[in-house]
Amino acid sequence: MQPERVPPLPARMGLACYKCFKEDGVRLSRCSGCHRISYCSSDCQKIDWKMHKPMCKAISSIEKSNPIAAMTLFFSLPSEPTTDLNVLHNNTEAHGSNILGFCERSLQRQATIPERNLVGWEPRCMVCTRTDQLIRMEAVKNGETLDNSKRLIPCPQCNLSFCCSPAHWDAARALHHGPCEDAHDGLSHCEMNREVRADIKFADVMVDAMQDAGGQFRWASERIKPAWVSLNGLSWEGEFGEEMRRSVGVPNERPMGPWIRAASDTLTMAMTILYGLEKLNEDGGWTRKHTLTVHILGATMKEIGGAMVFEEILHRLPEVKTLKLVLCGPEMPGGHVPRTIALDTCPECTPRGRKRIHEHVADTYHGFVQNKGSKFEKPDLCIAFNSGASQESRQTWPATFKILAERKIPALFTAFNREEAEGEAALLRTAGAKLHPALGPAKNPWGSIQVIPEPNKVYGFYAGNGWLAGGFK
Numbered sequence: 039m040q041p042e043r044v045p046p047l048p049a050r051m052g053l054a055c056y057k058c059f060k061e062d063g064v065r066l067s068r069c070s071g072c073h074r075i076s077y078c079s080s081d082c083q084k085i086d087w088k089m090h091k092p093m094c095k096a097i098s099s100i101e102k103s104n105p106i107a108a109m110t111l112f113f114s115l116p117s118e119p120t121t122d123l124n125v126l127h128n129n130t131e132a133h134g135s136n137i138l139g140f141c142e143r144s145l146q147r148q149a150t151i152p153e154r155n156l157v158g159w160e161p162r163c164m165v166c167t168r169t170d171q172l173i174r175m176e177a178v179k180n181g182e183t184l185d186n187s188k189r190l191i192p193c194p195q196c197n198l199s200f201c202c203s204p205a206h207w208d209a210a211r212a213l214h215h216g217p218c219e220d221a222h223d224g225l226s227h228c229e230m231n232r233e234v235r236a237d238i239k240f241a242d243v244m245v246d247a248m249q250d251a252g253g254q255f256r257w258a259s260e261r262i263k264p265a266w267v268s269l270n271g272l273s274w275e276g277e278f279g280e281e282m283r284r285s286v287g288v289p290n291e292r293p294m295g296p297w298i299r300a301a302s303d304t305l306t307m308a309m310t311i312l313y314g315l316e317k318l319n320e321d322g323g324w325t326r327k328h329t330l331t332v333h334i335l336g337a338t339m340k341e342i343g344g345a346m347v348f349e350e351i352l353h354r355l356p357e358v359k360t361l362k363l364v365l366c367g368p369e370m371p372g373g374h375v376p377r378t379i380a381l382d383t384c385p386e387c388t389p390r391g392r393k394r395i396h397e398h399v400a401d402t403y404h405g406f407v408q409n410k411g412s413k414f415e416k417p418d419l420c421i422a423f424n425s426g427a428s429q430e431s432r433q434t435w436p437a438t439f440k441i442l443a444e445r446k447i448p449a450l451f452t453a454f455n456r457e458e459a460e461g462e463a464a465l466l467r468t469a470g471a472k473l474h475p476a477l478g479p480a481k482n483p484w485g486s487i488q489v490i491p492e493p494n495k496v497y498g499f500y501a502g503n504g505w506l507a508g509g510f511k
Contacts, residue, residue, distance in 0.1 A: 043245070044152055046238050047491070049075065050159045053197065056090070057082035059242065072097040073170060074156055093153045096144035100137065101171055110136050111172060119165035119209035127495050129167040134158060134494035158493030161190050163202040164210040167496060173202055196231035198491065213497065220455070220499040222487050230489060230499060233295065237488055240296035257282060257301040258347045262386050263354050266325040269313050274298050274487055278305070299488040304344035306503045307423060308351050309484035314450035315419055317476045318511050324418055329360040331415070335403045335422040335438065337365035345396065349384060352392055359392055364417070366399040366406050368434070374401045374409060404437040407445075420449040423503055427451070428461030439469035448511040450477060452485070454500040455492070462507035477509030 048054035052068060054061035055078035066076035069083070071094040077083040100111075114129050138157045142149055149157070162169050168176075170189050177188045190200035191207065199214055201207040218227040225233070244255040259281055279294050282301065288294060311332055315324055324330070330351070334341055342365065352361050364376070381394040399406050407414050420442060427435035442449045443466075451466065453459035459479040466473060482503050489499035 044155065046241070047159060047198075047234070048238060050152075050155045051161050051198070052076045055079075055082055057086040069094060071095065073174070074160065089152075092145055093141065093149070093156060096141040097137075097156075097171075099144050100140050101175055111175075115168065115172070116166050119163075119206045121165060121209065121213045123497055126165070126167055126497065130162055130496060131494045133162075133167060133169075134160070155493075159491070161192075161200045162496050163190060163206055164199055164214060164496045165206050166202060168202045193228060193231070196228045196235065198231040198234060199227065199496070218498070220489065220501075220504070227497060231491070233299070234489065234491060234499075236296050237299055240300060244300070254303075254343075255297070255300040256304050256344060256346065257285065257297075258305065258350055259353055260285070260384055260386070261353065262356055264356065266322065266355055266357075269309070269316060269484065274302050274484075299486075303486045303488045303502055304340075304347045305350060306482075306484055306486045307341065307344060308347050308349075310423070310450070310452060310482060310503050310506075311348075311419060311421055312351060312354060313482070313484050314421060314477065314509050317474055318419070318448050318450070318509055325355050326357045327418070328358070329362055330355065330358045331362045331364070331417040333364045333366060333403070333417045333420045335366055335420055336369075336425050337367040337398075338369045341365050341423070342370075342398075345381060349387070349394060352383070352387055352394070359390075360395065361393070362395045362397070364397045364399060364406075366401060366403050368400060368402060370398050370400040372398050372400050374399065374405070402434055402438060404441045407441055416445070416447055418448065420447055422449075422451045424454050424458075425451055425462065425507075426458070427507075428453075428458055428465055436465070436469065439466055439471065443470040443510070446511060448509075450509040451507040452482060452503040453479075453505045453507045454502065455498070456505055459505035459507040466508045466510070471508065471510040473508040473510050478506035479508065480506050482506045 045056055046054070046059055048061050049056045049059050052075050054076070055064065055066065056075040057077060060078050064078040066078055069075050069077070069090070074097055075090070077086070111133060114132055116125065116129070120126065134157050138149060138154065141153070141157065160169050173188050173190070174184060177184055182188070190202055191204070193199045193214065201210050214228050215226045217224050218230055221227070221230045259278065261281065275294070275298060278298060278301065282297055283290070283294055286297060288297060348361065348363060352358060376397040376399045379396045379398065381396055382388070383392050383394055401409070403420070425435060451462055453462055456479065463473060463479045482505055485504040486502040489501045489504070492498045492500055
């Protein structure tokens with residue numbers, strides 16, 4: 039039985055039914071309590087009411103009976119529209135933190151992930167950060183009549199960015215339609231939003247079609263390259279587009295974008311490993327090793343669930359006979375003693391005697407190294423995908439950084455966005471690591487191109503392995 043899905047982005051933003059997630063061909067009605075989410079029918083609302091009721095009451099209490107909250111929320115709003123992203127993001131993060139704090143005090147508990155998502159992805163004006171709730175509160179304060187005109191205006195092209203008035207859209211237009219740093223191929227913020235919408239619809243279709251893979255589309259190439267080819271200057275589309283089209287049967291007239299972006303979300307792990315190995319090694323000796331060993335730090339169920347994509351490493355390194363991955367992290371199943379698992383290889387690799395071996399270790403990496411003692415063997419690469427070391431996981435990583443730097447173990451760390459990458463790079467330098475100039479902090483050319491709009495911000499996106507935080511040896 040599949041676990042119940044967390045409402046996708048359009049549902050969090052009131053653009054799709056919060057219960058069944060339908061968006062097209064339905065008439066949506068806002069919840070009359072919180073005005074934050076929408077339903078396509080009274081049946082969906084009734085079914086969902088038990089789950090939504092606590093947060094609904096918490097959100098609506100801010101507007102109806104909390105003058106302290108109102109004063110706090112209005113205090114930081116800019117009087118004029120601005121495109122200064124630091125100002126805008128500081129405002130939205132402060133606003134989101136305040137709203138969540140008020141709600142959790144009302145709930146008398148921590149908010150769940152879906153409840154936090156309602157706060158993080160609340161629609162806001164791109165150039166003044168006002169929300170629908172703040173617009174209503176201002177209207178009441180000024181003695182105005184509440185009607186549907188007191189609501190944010192969505193971009194007619196992407197429907198994922200908003201402004202509170204036509205004048206503010208005039209101020210936001212250059213920012214919204216200009217090149218976006220977090221985008222690929224020079225796309226604008228608006229164009230990236232449209233890709234996000236397409237990817238969400240693609241994911242909805244895949245939920246039922248890919249039940250054996252947890253409802254997520256995963257794909258790996260079956261061809262074996264005749265020799266190692268440098269990844270410099272290559273692209274997701276160029277490397278995988280045509281083979282994927284043939285593999286999944288997409289007609290020539292249809293774009294491959296959603297398929298490639300979805301596949302990149304897991305394939306990024308294998309491609310980033312290869313990119314890091316290429317940059318950290320001056321010669322090609324690593325491409326001809328009998329056994330290539332990679333340690334994945336802070337590993338979780340994502341690496342276990344996406345195990346098939348790591349065979350891409352063998353497929354690009356035809357002279358390597360065995361790929362050994364050690365998946366090490368406190369969240370891994372099992373115990374401190376490594377649990378060895380021999381995985382199948384593809385029909386082309388098996389007759390050639392090629393092997394994939396995974397070891398699962400439920401421990402921190404510094405704990406793993408210390409427990410191994412004199413038996414520890416330096417891997418070809420240690421990699422941590424989206425470690426969160428500079429934000430969520432500050433306590434567990436410093437000892438690992440230190441042991442990697444002191445023992446000169448080849449390592450690469452990735453991050454979701456620039457802010458995390460720069461913060462992590464500073465921590466690595468503090469631990470004594472000398473970062474390779476090509477490995478961060480910088481955008482990762484083999485990061486996932488399936489992006490997600492940043493929560494508590496009006497502009498920008500994040501992606502799995504989207505940035506390289508730092509590599510060293």
